[in-house]
Amino acid sequence: xxxxxxxxxxxxxxxxxxxxxxxxxxxxFRYYCMGWFRQAPGKEREGVATMYRGGGNAYIADSxxxxxxxxxxxxxxxLDLQMNSLKPEDTAMYYCAADSRSCGGKEEDYNxxxxxxxxxxxx
Numbered sequence: 001x002x003x004x005x006x007x008x009x010x011x012x013x014x015x016x017x018x019x020x021x022x023x024x025x026x027x028x029f030r031y032y033c034m035g036w037f038r039q040a041p042g043k044e045r046e047g048v049a050t051m052y053r054g055g056g057n058a059y060i061a062d063s064x065x066x067x068x069x070x071x072x073x074x075x076x077x078x079l080d081l082q083m084n085s086l087k088p089e090d091t092a093m094y095y096c097a098a099d100s101r102s103c104g105g106k107e108e109d110y111n112x113x114x115x116x117x118x119x120x121x122x123x
Contacts, residue, residue, distance in 0.1 A: 002028055002112040004096045009117030012086055018119060020081040022096030028112070029077040033058065033103035035110070036070060036081045038092035038119075045095070047105025049081065059105035064090075086121045094119050 008020040024034065035050025035058070049070035050059040057070060069082040079096060093116040102109035 002098065004028070004098060004112060004114035006094065006096045006114045006117040009094060009119045011120040011122065014087055014121055014123050016086050016121070017082070017084045018086065020083065020094055020096075020117060020119075022079040022081075022114060024077055024079065024096075024098060026077050028098050029072070029074075029079070032098040032100050032112075034072075034079045034096065034098045035059065035103075035105070036079070037095045037097055037107050037110075038090075039095070039116075040089075040092040043092075045107045047107060048094070050103055050105055051079065052103050058103040061105065083119070086119075088121045088123045090119060091121050092119060093117070 036048040039045040096114040097110035
């Protein structure tokens with residue numbers, strides 16, 4: 001069973017920053033595409049940013065370009081999401097996902113999911 005564990009969520013004021021981290025088993029980290037998705041109350045889950053197996057950005061949502069950065073830490077087997085200049089509309093549950101084939105931003109293409117970490121941005 002694949003276990004993805006997110007951390008780093010919390011509450012912050014608009015304009016602030018948070019860094020999310022997703023811990024994954026080594027074989028997932030090395031051979032699977034991974035990404036971050038989010039789901040706001042009353043909305044469908046959407047892609048935020050994803051990376052290819054060997055690194056390199058595969059997808060990033062227009063709404064977060066220039067503010068969010070996705071990265072991989074090979075020493076820790078973690079997928080990180082640095083979120084700067086946060087806005088109230090970034091408030092959502094953020095999920096880490098992995099898949100052996102899909103690297104894009106469509107949540108229906110991913111088979112493995114973490115439990116999520118809440119991000120709340122107040123105005």
